[in-house]
Amino acid sequence: MPEAPYNARVRNCTVNLRVPDELDIIARIARAVPSHTSPVLPLTIGDDAALLRPPRGKQWVLTCDAFVENVHFLARVHPAEAVGYKALARAVSDLAAMGATPRVFLLTLGLPADRTGAWLNRFLRGLARAARAFDLVLAGGDTFRSTAVFVSVTAIGDIVGGYAVKRSGARPGDRIYLSGIAGAAELGLQLILRGLARSRSWKTLLRPHLFPVPRLKLGSWLAKHRLASAMLDTSDGLSTDLDRLCRASGTGARIFAALLPAVKVPGELRRRGFDPLQLALHGAEDYELLFTVPRKRVHKLPARFGGVPLTCIGEITEPPQLLLVGENGAVQPLQPAGWDHFRSKPAQTRKPGSLP
Amino acid sequence: MPEAPYNARVRNCTVNLRVPDELDIIARIARAVPSHTSPVLPLTIGDDAALLRPPRGKQWVLTCDAFVENVHFLARVHPAEAVGYKALARAVSDLAAMGATPRVFLLTLGLPADRTGAWLNRFLRGLARAARAFDLVLAGGDTFRSTAVFVSVTAIGDIVGGYAVKRSGARPGDRIYLSGIAGAAELGLQLILRGLARSRSWKTLLRPHLFPVPRLKLGSWLAKHRLASAMLDTSDGLSTDLDRLCRASGTGARIFAALLPAVKVPGELRRRGFDPLQLALHGAEDYELLFTVPRKRVHKLPARFGGVPLTCIGEITEPPQLLLVGENGAVQPLQPAGWDHFRSKPAQTRKPGSLP
Numbered sequence: 001m002p003e004a005p006y007n008a009r010v011r012n013c014t015v016n017l018r019v020p021d022e023l024d025i026i027a028r029i030a031r032a033v034p035s036h037t038s039p040v041l042p043l044t045i046g047d048d049a050a051l052l053r054p055p056r057g058k059q060w061v062l063t064c065d066a067f068v069e070n071v072h073f074l075a076r077v078h079p080a081e082a083v084g085y086k087a088l089a090r091a092v093s094d095l096a097a098m099g100a101t102p103r104v105f106l107l108t109l110g111l112p113a114d115r116t117g118a119w120l121n122r123f124l125r126g127l128a129r130a131a132r133a134f135d136l137v138l139a140g141g142d143t144f145r146s147t148a149v150f151v152s153v154t155a156i157g158d159i160v161g162g163y164a165v166k167r168s169g170a171r172p173g174d175r176i177y178l179s180g181i182a183g184a185a186e187l188g189l190q191l192i193l194r195g196l197a198r199s200r201s202w203k204t205l206l207r208p209h210l211f212p213v214p215r216l217k218l219g220s221w222l223a224k225h226r227l228a229s230a231m232l233d234t235s236d237g238l239s240t241d242l243d244r245l246c247r248a249s250g251t252g253a254r255i256f257a258a259l260l261p262a263v264k265v266p267g268e269l270r271r272r273g274f275d276p277l278q279l280a281l282h283g284a285e286d287y288e289l290l291f292t293v294p295r296k297r298v299h300k301l302p303a304r305f306g307g308v309p310l311t312c313i314g315e316i317t318e319p320p321q322l323l324l325v326g327e328n329g330a331v332q333p334l335q336p337a338g339w340d341h342f343r344s345k346p347a348q349t350r351k352p353g354s355l356p
Numbered sequence: 357m358p359e360a361p362y363n364a365r366v367r368n369c370t371v372n373l374r375v376p377d378e379l380d381i382i383a384r385i386a387r388a389v390p391s392h393t394s395p396v397l398p399l400t401i402g403d404d405a406a407l408l409r410p411p412r413g414k415q416w417v418l419t420c421d422a423f424v425e426n427v428h429f430l431a432r433v434h435p436a437e438a439v440g441y442k443a444l445a446r447a448v449s450d451l452a453a454m455g456a457t458p459r460v461f462l463l464t465l466g467l468p469a470d471r472t473g474a475w476l477n478r479f480l481r482g483l484a485r486a487a488r489a490f491d492l493v494l495a496g497g498d499t500f501r502s503t504a505v506f507v508s509v510t511a512i513g514d515i516v517g518g519y520a521v522k523r524s525g526a527r528p529g530d531r532i533y534l535s536g537i538a539g540a541a542e543l544g545l546q547l548i549l550r551g552l553a554r555s556r557s558w559k560t561l562l563r564p565h566l567f568p569v570p571r572l573k574l575g576s577w578l579a580k581h582r583l584a585s586a587m588l589d590t591s592d593g594l595s596t597d598l599d600r601l602c603r604a605s606g607t608g609a610r611i612f613a614a615l616l617p618a619v620k621v622p623g624e625l626r627r628r629g630f631d632p633l634q635l636a637l638h639g640a641e642d643y644e645l646l647f648t649v650p651r652k653r654v655h656k657l658p659a660r661f662g663g664v665p666l667t668c669i670g671e672i673t674e675p676p677q678l679l680l681v682g683e684n685g686a687v688q689p690l691q692p693a694g695w696d697h698f699r700s701k702p703a704q705t706r707k708p709g710s711l712p
Contacts, residue, residue: 051454051520052416060408060416064462064510066498071466098407106420108464108508110427142420142508146427152464152498152508154420164407 025116025143029107032124034131035138041104050139052104058158061100065091065155069148077192080119082210083149084126090235091155092134093214093287097233098164099223100157102134102216107141110150123149134216163223165291170230170249174292174316177301179215179308182238183263184208186283187274202266212287218305219289227300231291237282237338241290243322249292254323255314255334281324282337292316381472381499385463388480390487391494397460406495408460414514417456421447421511425504433548436475438566439505440482446591447511448490449570449643453589454520455579456513458490458572463497466506479505490572519579521647526586526605530648530672533657535571536664538594539619540564542639543630558622568643574661575645583656587647593638593694597646599678605648610679611670611690637680638693648672 040053052060067087069075075083088105095102107127111120131138136155188209191197197206214233222228230249234241238260246253262280270276293301301310317323322334396409408416423443425431431439444461451458463483467476487494492511544565547553553562570589578584586605590597594616602609618636626632649657657666673679678690 050418052418053517062406062408062462062495062510062512064420064464064496064498064508066464066466066500066506066508068466068500068502068506071500071502104418106418106510108420108422110422110424139418140420142422144422144424144427146424150422150424150506152420152422154418154462154510156418161409 025111025120028120029109029124029138029141029143032121033107033128033138034136038137041137041139050104050106052139052156055158057161059161059164061095061098061157061159061164063091063094063155065094065153067151067153069150075115075119075149077197079126079210080122081126081129083151084123084128085130085211086126087151087153088127088130088134088136088155089212089214089287091153092130092136092216093212093233093235095155095157096214096216096219097231097289098157098159098166099219099228099231100159100164101220102136102155102157104137104139104156105131106139106154106156108150108152108154109141109143110146110148111143112147112149113145115149134214159220159223163226165219165223165228165231167230167232167245167248168250169228170245170251170292170316171294172251172316172318173295174229175295175298175312176242176253176255176314176316177291177293178234178238178261178288178311178313179218179305180286180288181208181261181263181309182234182281182286182288183276183279183283185212185285185287186237186279187263187265187269189285190274191269196269202269209285212285214287215289215308218308218310221305222289222291225300227293227297228291229294231289234286234288234290235284237284237336238286238290239281239322239334240336240338242334243336245290245292246316246320246322249316250320252317252319252321252323253314254317254325254331256325258325258327259311259313261309261311261313281334284338381467381476384476385465385480385494385497385499388477389463389484389494390492394493397493397495406460406462408495408512411514413517415517415520417451417454417513417515417520419447419450419511421450421509423507423509425506431471431475431505433553435482435566436478437482437485439507440479440484441486441567442482443507443509444483444486444490444492444511445568445570445643447509448486448492448572449568449589449591451511451513452570452572452575453587453645454513454515454522455575455584455587456515456520457576458492458511458513460493460495460512461487462495462510462512464506464508465497465499466502466504467499468503468505469501471505490570515576515579519582521575521579521584521587523586523588523601523604524606525584526601526607526648526672527650528607528672528674529651530585531651531654531668532598532609532611532670532672533647533649534590534594534617534644534667534669535574535661536642536644537564537617537619538590538637538642538644539632539635539639541568541641541643542593542635543619543621543625545641546630547625558625565641568641570643571645571664574664574666577661578645578647581656583649583653584647585650587645590642590644590646591640593640593692594642594646595637595678595690596692596694598690599692601646601648602672602676602678605672606676608673608675608677608679609670610673610681610687612681613683614681615667615669617665617667617669637690640694
């Protein structure tokens with residue numbers, strides 16, 4: 001059996017002369033990313049599996065999220081720091097959408113040999129920044145060599161038993177709310193994909209795409225006060241995510257173009273075809289919270305929460321259709337035209353190119 | 357923004373005319389793989405995240421494991437059923453190595469468009485078979501389109517607080533045990549890679565590679581009776597995994613070639629160069645348990661457990677080296693020559709080609 005490892009034979013990338021071994025990579029991850037024992041986590045990384053000790057009266061909330069080169073990001077245009085940050089932010093946003101508080105995460109990381117050096121260090125810097133920002137501790141993981149960067153994060157949080165906000169609780173008459181701004185992440189992505197990202201005046205427009213902020217405190221507050229009857233995060237676009245919420249709840253929805261907190265688009269970019277309404281309706285990866293509130297409880301909701309605007313954009317209806325009321329009052333069906341990984345043709349409405 | 361979805365633009369695979377959408381794929385996963393609510397799992401798949409209600413006095417045990425085309429398996433030679441089965445079996449083996457009982461799993465699944473049909477159905481059949489065999493319920497997941505099949509499983513089990521068996525508990529004088537047969541999975545892999553798998557008389561030799569059996573009951577029994585002082589599963593090869601156990605424990609080890617429960621190799625295959633000792637020492641993916649037992653407790657260990665032989669193969673030593681005592685009594689250093697994903701050159705000793 002004198003064959004070379006299979007992995008080396010199928011690979012066509014140039015192999016560095018000094019590729020670190022697996023133990024070295026795991027040691028670098030452990031140094032870069034917070035991982036320490038606690039009452040919740042009695043064992044840190046390095047064993048077969050992680051241990052998790054449940055706090056009293058709490059339920060665990062689990063989610064996994066993949067972040068893959070050429071599918072979800074492009075190494076050529078996306079900084080490694082943003083890739084590391086976002087891998088975690090995306091997963092944590094799912095916890096926010098349940099109202100949970102993040103605790104630990106598991107990291108599965110596939111790397112080409114030529115990304116095990118400086119690229120990995122920058123990636124880990126972004127990951128560590130997100131872990132600190134969201135108060136997450138690394139509990140374990142898996143590493144392997146692959147032809148493109150492959151990241152999968154399992155994020156685990158907790159919440160008081162019975163308080164998690166599902167997608168299925170919306171009822172006709174409930175008001176529909178959206179946190180923050182809609183379409184800002186898609187605008188940033190499009191600027192990058194079209195090579196417009198270098199213009200200095202537009203640099204700040206990239207931030208919502210590169211470093212989105214999951215609405216953890218808002219999600220947890222809405223759950224704790226039982227204000228949200230249904231909730232999810234806008235990862236695949238408002239139209240698609242609203243459709244999901246309505247399907248899970250067995251309802252429809254009517255939203256108003258005039259109410260949408262659409263991203264502000266500079267005049268020059270509008271002239272290049274960037275349309276705030278289309279971005280707001282179908283742009284992916286905002287990671288804002290889309291939630292419904294029973295009419296009687298709407299008065300308990302502040303206009304802003306921790307500086308983030310909470311905007312009523314419409315209401316839940318009984319007939320299971322999505323309707324968009326235009327600025328002129330005309331009503332038209334709203335097609336879910338956000339992101340679907342397996343959809344082979346563009347949706348009926350105009351769909352922005354996206355990499356969710 | 358009339359661009360095609362980015363995903364479609366970077367892809368060079370042939371796109372089927374009728375590719376199912378993401379909701380359809382999720383629905384098929386839900387139909388094929390066990391997922392039902394229970395006191396432990398109050399919410400099934402389809403929401404932002406899964407909920408997990410902890411049983412009293414138990415700790416959770418978490419592990420994640422990637423299984424990627426062209427890295428861990430080859431679609432051209434590995435049946436889709438085996439890919440589905442093994443994706444779960446590998447992760448569950450990590451739970452066995454802690455002594456935990458499997459409960460739920462999360463599935464991250466990246467698929468090329470041309471694998472969303474019959475291939476996916478067969479994959480799900482294998483996955484479901486493993487889920488039933490190991491008593492696991494699907495709790496959530498993530499799907500996306502990719503150029504090669506990408507699977508990542510997060511498996512979650514539980515164990516009575518304080519009973520999990522770590523890698524770090526081995527002490528000098530402890531006896532080293534191995535369950536089952538060593539090198540059988542590597543023999544199966546090599547037969548497949550060399551095109552020898554079609555010979556009818558060798559068909560049964562493929563089974564340990566295609567459908568390995570994680571030692572869940574043994575792991576749980578060893579933990580419950582506090583017999584194992586340290587334990588892991590042999591996923592990357594006995595020499596590499598023993599090295600890991602010893603590094604974690606701060607010890608060395610001496611093992612005896614004459615004691616190794618090496619795979620039986622038919623005469624014709626021996627003549628083709630298949631060597632039982634090399635397969636047993638360095639062959640990957642057996643998913644047997646490698647554990648240490650304090651000398652005074654060795655008499656409590658049966659010779660077989662549930663039909664699986666438990667073999668003493670050596671002892672833990674104080675000096676931190678791995679030594680191999682040959683059949684002739686000659687002692688030589690044992691190089692960890694099993695699988696390391698990032699090692700660029702073959703190890704010093706002969707290394708079987710492997711796809712762990």
